[in-house]
Amino acid sequence: MLTCPACGCENLEGSDHCEQCQAPLTDLSLPQATTALEKSLLHDRIEILKPRPAVSFPPEAPIGEVLRRMVSERMGCVAVVDDKQRLLGIFTERDALLRLNVEVDKLRDKPVGSLMTSSPTTLRPRDKIAYALHRMNVGGFRHIPLVDDNERLVGVISIRGILAYLTARQRV
Amino acid sequence: MSFLSLSTDLVTQAYPDQPLAVAIDATVGEVLELMRAQRGSCVLICSDNADGCRLEGIFTERDALRWMAAGGDHHTNIRLSMTRTPVVLPATATVGAAIDLMSQRGLRHLPIVDEQGTPQGVVAVGGIVHYLVEHFPQAIYTLPPEPGKRYMHREGA
Numbered sequence: 001m002l003t004c005p006a007c008g009c010e011n012l013e014g015s016d017h018c019e020q021c022q023a024p025l026t027d028l029s030l031p032q033a034t035t036a037l038e039k040s041l042l043h044d045r046i047e048i049l050k051p052r053p054a055v056s057f058p059p060e061a062p063i064g065e066v067l068r069r070m071v072s073e074r075m076g077c078v079a080v081v082d083d084k085q086r087l088l089g090i091f092t093e094r095d096a097l098l099r100l101n102v103e104v105d106k107l108r109d110k111p112v113g114s115l116m117t118s119s120p121t122t123l124r125p126r127d128k129i130a131y132a133l134h135r136m137n138v139g140g141f142r143h144i145p146l147v148d149d150n151e152r153l154v155g156v157i158s159i160r161g162i163l164a165y166l167t168a169r170q171r172v
Numbered sequence: 173m174s175f176l177s178l179s180t181d182l183v184t185q186a187y188p189d190q191p192l193a194v195a196i197d198a199t200v201g202e203v204l205e206l207m208r209a210q211r212g213s214c215v216l217i218c219s220d221n222a223d224g225c226r227l228e229g230i231f232t233e234r235d236a237l238r239w240m241a242a243g244g245d246h247h248t249n250i251r252l253s254m255t256r257t258p259v260v261l262p263a264t265a266t267v268g269a270a271i272d273l274m275s276q277r278g279l280r281h282l283p284i285v286d287e288q289g290t291p292q293g294v295v296a297v298g299g300i301v302h303y304l305v306e307h308f309p310q311a312i313y314t315l316p317p318e319p320g321k322r323y324m325h326r327e328g329a
Binding site: 035037038041042064067068070071076093094096097098100101102104105108123124126127128130131133134136137140142159160162163164166167170 | 178201204205207208211213233234236237238240241243246268271272274275278280297298300301302304305308310311312313315319320
């Protein structure tokens with residue numbers, strides 16, 4: 001039951017207006033954050049996770065070079081950008097496993113642009129952390145590239161950064 | 173909605189996956205094909221002995237990437253590419269312990285083993301995140317479809 005804050009009349013759950021006094025009730029059904037952690041998820045922006053600048057490649061870079069760089073930089077995800085730094089796609093460990101697999105030797109000179117995941121889910125640094133968690137949990141992603149308003153690559157956030165954020169908040 | 177309690181909830185609540193397992197004499201090629209076919213992100217390498225199977229090593233996406241970058245031969249025995257004696261957890265470990273191990277050691281998969289060393293499951297970072305998200309469904313699952321947009325009406329129409 002929704003109790004009207006103006007007249008105290010009991011209304012059906014989900015009513016837009018109070019039956020008795022017509023006062024608007026829409027705000028009462030908005031979900032409210034209950035814990036401090038939940039509030040901070042809806043308040044903190046992705047930029048406070050200090051996303052590291054992504055390693056990026058042009059689409060014509062050979063896949064062998066990309067693989068070596070991913071191993072040496074210990075990155076699970078690299079970005080593919082055009083000459084204006086606009087994001088074209090990402091290439092992750094998962095792509096390597098599913099698309100290269102045992103045929104890696106035949107494909108070593110192929111351009112990364114033909115094997116990447118094109119138009120990945122992106123977010124902006126000013127978006128709230130709750131969005132990053134939602135996208136990662138629902139889409140099963142481990143990395144989300146961050147772009148600015150002109151689609152230019154800014155960085156990449158990883159699931160580990162989010163995990164560190166969540167546990168740091170949980171223990172204070 | 174239960175209260176988030178990392179120090180009492182057990183790793184078995186953090187959605188462990190059924191492990192993919194291969195014998196110790198498998199080749200890297202076979203393991204990679206298995207990972208692709210099953211869309212798995214890690215494989216446990218086990219040896220058979222009298223009292224069941226014992227965990228010998230783990231082969232993850234990162235090991236696969238290293239093997240691919242080095243341009244290895246896919247008839248190589250998996251023993252030479254796997255990570256030996258991986259960090260494991262008993263089924264009685266807490267979620268908090270799993271998270272600590274993952275963030276300190278930079279791991280994404282932790283096998284759960286019983287007293288005999290037989291793998292029971294693998295807890296992955298995705299499972300942990302799913303476990304965490306379930307504790308604040310209102311904040312995560314009721315977000316508007318696009319960040320930074322305001323809708324005039326409740327239905328968003």
